[in-house]
Amino acid sequence: MAKELRITETEIPGLLIIDLPVHGDNRGWFKENWQREKMVAAGLPDFGPVQNNISFNASAGTTRGIHAEPWDKFVSVATGKIFGAWVDLREGESFGATVTVELGPDTAVFVPRGVGNSFQTLEDNTAYTYVVNDHWSADAQGEYSFLNLADETVAIEWPIDLAEAELSEKDKNHPRLAEVTPVKPAPLLIVGANGQLGRELVRQLTEAGTPFVATTRNELDLAHPESWLSSFRWRSYRAIINAAAYTAVDNAETAEGRANAWAANASGVAALASVAREANILLVHVSTDYVFDGTLSVGQEYAVDATVAPLSVYGQSKAAGEVAAAVAQRHYIVRTSWVIGDGKNFVETMKSLAERGIDPKVVADQHGRPTFTQDLAAAIIHLLETEADYGMYHVSNTGDVITWAELAKSVFELRGHDSARVGEVTTDEYFANAENFAPRPENSALDLSKIKDAGFTPRDHAQALKEYLQ
Template sequence: MTADLAVHATPIPGLLVIDLPVHGDERGWFKENWQREKMVALGLPDFGPVQNNMSFNAERGVTRGLHAEPWDKLVSLASGRILGAWVDLRPGASFGTPFTLEMGTDQAVFVPRGVANGYQALADNTTYSYLVNDHWSPQARASYTYLNLGDETAAIAWPIPLTEAIISDADAGHPRLAAVTPMQPRTTVILGAHGQLGRALQVLYPDATPLDLADLDLSDAEAVRAYPWQGVGTIINAAAWTAVDAAETPEGRLGAWASNVTAVKNLVDVCRHHRITLVHVSSDYVFDGTRTPHTEDEPFTPLGTYGATKAAGDALVATLPDHYIVRTSWVIGDGRNFVATMRDLAAKGVTPSVVDDQFGRLTFTSTLASGIQHLLTQRPEPGTYNLTNEGPTLSWFAIARRVFEIVGADPEAVSPQSTAEFAAGKTISPRPEHSTLDLSKLAATGFVPPAADALLVDYLA
């Protein structure tokens, strides 16, 4: 009777052993070597393989490895028997941890990126198969990390002594563990790196690659494809057309669609091809503001061009299996924004009129960046998550008066006006009346944003 399909953990984090049911009769046998739905349900990562390689070993004693490669792979046997050996060459507490398994055709092993893989054929005519989730290339080969088969620290107990084994000169010359540089994790790219959110993200991700339009035109599909994405694990897209009113002009419509839709499509294509996690920042403008608070599953009802382009971009990102759409509103950070403008007007003694019929919550970029980092660390279900600061829903007028109060100016100097009065004689985008976002889904992941007012005081200090 064949064993049931099962997945087992090992001492190396992420290295998994899979028991494969093998069905045999007088003709031979059959097995499902890779069965996405069943294996993912049992805990195997949905790693998206794109290439299958086979290694034939004519003689017992052929020994290969140890190679840590820049992709994940599922290794198994089509015939024969091996001692498989794996050593963690990723930085961290498990660096150097070994694991071995004598295996035949009824088992497979999932090997995560950065874990060195090797084996010794224990039977003639052993055929070794590995299913990988990136295409091999000379450039990829240059990023391998190697460990010597005879490393004394890993101390692999090869059944056939290495002095009697068949080993290539290249494998025999690999370094010992003490001389190995760990394979670094896949990197993060921050798009829109010099904007308000981009600057806050760089504080939390100092090793990330910062990119702006001058570095890469995201609306240029060829340029985006040509960028060296090999080794990138996460893209945080903080780039967007945010000139809401200008988007209602003929030239602005072109720019908004190019930045918020065409560019996003190009990113989605790249992320799908390279298995990159995409974090995309969305907006309350995808809604018409007739409901409050807005939940993540509320249907799109944009009022203007900016909102329509953001909604279209969200729909594109949602087609990726590994994505987070972070929907926010009323962003305040290092740069031009409403709070900074009100502070400057107060300092100049100006008495502004501010709309009192649009309602929502502020979002400070420090909170927004921290929430994104939380999602990427905790890895809840992919999807959309609302993210603003906590606190009562306020109008722009109420926030302006609060700014004046905090900086020591007379809040009565701020007078209310309607959106219609503000818009008179201007080309502006229609605004949602209610922009408050429901934060319960994010809170369920363990992230509760701080109150907006406390951060407003700190910001103005």
């Protein structure tokens, strides 16, 4: 009787042993060597294989390895038997951990990126097969890491002594463990690294020692996919974080601005989602409260599944970008509001006006919560590190829902100025003489329950403002 499909963890994080049902009869046997739906349901990562390789080994004692490759692989045996050995060559506490297993047709092993893979055939005419989630290329060989099969530290007990085994000259000369440079995690790719959010992501990821590649418009102009689609080896990245956008809300109401907004916020996002889907990598896309019309009564908050109804061209282009981003199988769409970070922003403007003795008129009929990039970046990193459920999230700071005028008054007070200097006006009054004016939602309050349920609670915006201004 065939054993049931079962997945077992090992002492190497992410290295999984899979029991495969093999159905035999008088003719031989049959097995589902790779079956995505059943295996993912059983606990195998949905790693998206794109290439299948077979290694035929004519004689027992053929030994290959130890190779750590820049992709995940699912190894098994079509016929014969092997002694498999895996060594964790990734950076971290498990570096050097070793697992050995005998594999016949009824066993497979999932090998995560950066774990060294090796095997020795125990029978003649053994066919070893594996699927990987990237296409082999000569360029990718520069990302391999190797360990000597005879390394004394990991001390693998090969069933057939290596002196009597069949090895390649290359495999005989790989370095010992003490000479191996640990494999770093796959980097994140930040799009829009020079914006308010992008700069904060760079700061926090650098502080945490997390590998990343930061791109600005010079390297990746979201509005012109033809200039970058073939410029990156997409599968080498752990995830793409899109922190770029066309954000000139009022200028988007012009003919030129409309085209630019749609190019960056919709078409460019569609191109990113397409490569993320093809490469089976995670896409993080940042969106906006402007996808809502703001007609929800003040005191109520927009849920993550609320119907979008954007008022402006900017909001429409961002709503289209959300639909495009969701094409990626694995995605986080993070809506936010009233962003404040390093660079030109509302708080810096109010601070400057206060110190220059200028008394501003500020809108008092738009309601929401500010989002400091420190919290927004931390929320995105939290989603990535905890591997939270994919989908839509709302992120702003916590605290009372306020108006722009109330936020301005708080800035004045915290900088030691009289908040009465801040006058209140309606949105219509503020934009009465504007040549191009994009309608704004009156209520931008976002329901934060989903991000809190995922284990992240942003700071109260009042406290965040104090810390920002210190």
